[in-house]
Structures are given as C-alpha cells and as structure tokens.
Amino acid sequence: MKYLEQFGIIMAFTFIGEVLKLLIPLSIPASIYGMVLLLIALITGVVKLEHVRETGLFLVEIMPILFIPAAVGVMTSVDALREIVLAVLLAITLVTVITMVATGHATQVLIRLQNRTRKKHRNHNDLGEDTLDE
Amino acid sequence: MNDFMIKSLFFGMVVSVLSYMAASAIKKKWKHAALNPLLIAIIIVIAILKFCHISYETYNEGARYLGYLLTPATVCLAIPLYEQLNLLRKNALAIIGGIFVGTATGMASIFAIAKILHLSHAEYVTLLPKSVTTAIGLGISEELGGMVTISVVVIIITGIIGNLFANVVCKVFRIQNPIAKGLAIGTSAHAIGTVKAFEMGEVEGAMSSLAIVIAGILTVVGAPIFSHLL
Numbered sequence: 001m002k003y004l005e006q007f008g009i010i011m012a013f014t015f016i017g018e019v020l021k022l023l024i025p026l027s028i029p030a031s032i033y034g035m036v037l038l039l040i041a042l043i044t045g046v047v048k049l050e051h052v053r054e055t056g057l058f059l060v061e062i063m064p065i066l067f068i069p070a071a072v073g074v075m076t077s078v079d080a081l082r083e084i085v086l087a088v089l090l091a092i093t094l095v096t097v098i099t100m101v102a103t104g105h106a107t108q109v110l111i112r113l114q115n116r117t118r119k120k121h122r123n124h125n126d127l128g129e130d131t132l133d134e
Numbered sequence: 135m136n137d138f139m140i141k142s143l144f145f146g147m148v149v150s151v152l153s154y155m156a157a158s159a160i161k162k163k164w165k166h167a168a169l170n171p172l173l174i175a176i177i178i179v180i181a182i183l184k185f186c187h188i189s190y191e192t193y194n195e196g197a198r199y200l201g202y203l204l205t206p207a208t209v210c211l212a213i214p215l216y217e218q219l220n221l222l223r224k225n226a227l228a229i230i231g232g233i234f235v236g237t238a239t240g241m242a243s244i245f246a247i248a249k250i251l252h253l254s255h256a257e258y259v260t261l262l263p264k265s266v267t268t269a270i271g272l273g274i275s276e277e278l279g280g281m282v283t284i285s286v287v288v289i290i291i292t293g294i295i296g297n298l299f300a301n302v303v304c305k306v307f308r309i310q311n312p313i314a315k316g317l318a319i320g321t322s323a324h325a326i327g328t329v330k331a332f333e334m335g336e337v338e339g340a341m342s343s344l345a346i347v348i349a350g351i352l353t354v355v356g357a358p359i360f361s362h363l364l
Contacts, residue, residue, distance in 0.1 A: 010206050010209060013209050014205050014206045014209050026354055027272075027273025027274050027354055028350065028351065028354055029267070031267075031269060032269075032270065032350055032351075034205070034208070034212075035210075035212045035215075035343075035347060036212075038209055038212035039212040039215055043219065049213070049217075052213060053213060055210075056210035056212075057210070057214075060207060060211060060213070060214065062203070063207045063208075063325070064154060064171065064172045065151055065154045065200060066201060066204045066207055067325070068153070069197035069198050070290060071172075071326075072150075072176055072179045072190065072193065072197070073194065073286075074176075074290060075190060077283060077287045081284065081288075084257050084260075084261075086251060087247055087248070087253055087257065088261070090247050090251075091244060091247060091288060092291045092295050095243045096265065096295050096296050096299070096322050097299065097322075098240065099240035099265055099318075099322035100296065100299075100300070100309075100318045100321070100322040100323070101303065101318070102235055102236045102239035103233060103235065103237075103318040103321040103322065104236075104304065104314045104318035105307070105314070106231060106232040107228055107229065107233075107311070108232075108309065108310075108311050108314045111228045111314070113228075114225065114227060
C-alpha cells in the first residue's frame, strides 16, 4: 500500500499542476506548479514526507533516463541548426559558462555579505556552519 | 526490422534504459570526470539507431512514454528541496539575488551575441530562453515568435554542456560554496544540469532544483523585456 499511496499523491499533484497550467495564461509548465505546490504541502504538513518519499526519490533517480528520448531527437535537427551555427555554438558554450560563473559568484558574495551583517547584529557562532560558507 | 520495431512499444524504452546502464557501467569502470553517463547514453542510442537503420520516429514511438514521466519526476524535486529547507530559509535573499544576477547576465550575453552577429529578431528570441527547463523555454520561444524546434534543441544541448562542464567551471572559477554551486548549475543548465548537481551532493542537487524554478519564473518575466531590445 505504501508505494500505491505515494504514487497516487505524486500523480495528484502532477494533475493539479496541469490544471493550473490550463487556468493561468503564463508559459510555466505543469511540473513547476506541481513542484511548488508539493513543497508548500510538505512545509505546511498537509503532506508528510513519508507519504511521498520513496516513490518520489525513485522518480528523481531515474530522471536522467527520461531526458534521453528528447535528446536523441537532436539527431533529426542538425540541418535546422546549420543556419545559425555560430550563434548557437556561442550560446550553448560561452553563455552557459558565463551564466554559471555569474550565478555562482553573485551567490557567494551575497552569502558572505549576509553572514557579515548577521555577525554584526548578534554573536552566534553557528551561522557559518548553517550557511556552509568556507 | 523497422516494421517490427514500429509495432514494438517497448523497444525504444529498453534501448534507452540499457544504454544508460551501459553508460553508468563505463563511468564506474574508468571513473573519468569527462565520462558523462547521460551524454554517453545518448551517443549509444544514436549509434544503435544509425547502425540498425531505425528512424528516430520509430524509436520515439515507444521511448516518448519515458518522457511522460518527466512531469511527475520534476514535481518530486520538491522532496530533496524540502529536505534542505533550513538552508533555503537562512539564505533566501542570497539565493534569489544570485539566480537573478545569473539569469539577467545570461540573457544580456545572448543579446550581445545577437547584436554582434546581426541575428534577426526570430533567431534572437529562439536563443533567449536557452538556459531554462525545456517546458518553460518552449513556451517563451513560441510566445515571442522564435523557432520552437530549434529552441528545444538548444535548450537540451545547453543542459548537456552544463552537465559536462559543471565540475571544471566550478573548479577553475572558484565556485566552492555548495549552495552557490547548485544554483550556478540549475540557473545555467536547468534539469539536465541538475542531474550532475545531485552527483556532487544533496545540497547542490536541492539548490539546483530550486534554481530551475526561480530562473524559469524570472525568465518568463524577463524574456519579453529583453525581446524588445532587438
């Protein structure tokens, strides 16, 4: 019964996400609505962790395999890419690295700033550990 | 051969799963960082299809059902995220700020490339949502008048590149904090990158999952603004 219940709850959240996508005219997919709702449900205690955990982690674990069919589809689109090949190459390599570095460093700077102001305000020494700052 | 495969629903699925298992075994045996299981699996599948003269449509007839599971699997990313909730609460401002900077920088870089290479508006908006998860990026590209099929391909390759380079980029550019690593990967390489983030650690994986959501929403809001620039 455990897996049945977990699978049922996960499917229900997926379905609610789908309904929201139909109702809200934004280009946000069902999965994002579902994920946010499930997170809220877990935080508020409407859904307990043990009601979704094993089946949920199974789905997360097999996730890489789920991307394979779409990614293999790239083999049919080689011609379409040829037109703007230079822009595409720059976008997928350079821009991806720039985005990664910008996000990472901005986060590190902000965490450092945040820890410094917190230390000024009160003298807890467990904060460094909580934020995993090195 | 093709005839039987068209009738077989599970051929595509079995090929995908077995290829991934083979790729994982290869990774385990040689343990080299450049051996990316997802990329190797994709190459194995393409090689098998080419070698056996099986068309993508035939393969996808069955394999696409795997893709249907992507929606509930993404919903379940809420679970690792919930398990890291304390971290999220304590660093909320830094997290949102970091993702905001990354998303804006990414779109500004695409704008710069479009300007330098004299891309048309359609080509520009095709590339604009390249770092967000496929389902969001596809919608944005369509709405702004981009070429949707190319957007999807570019988004997927972006994810694979991010997945491949994440370790090296974090090392070379000294992104050391696990929160920062996870957010950097999720913001630049969405769900496919998140696979790598989970390999790095639980914190990285959870933060990368979070970044998919926030970067996705920021791009839904920001892309139409960037779209007006060219």
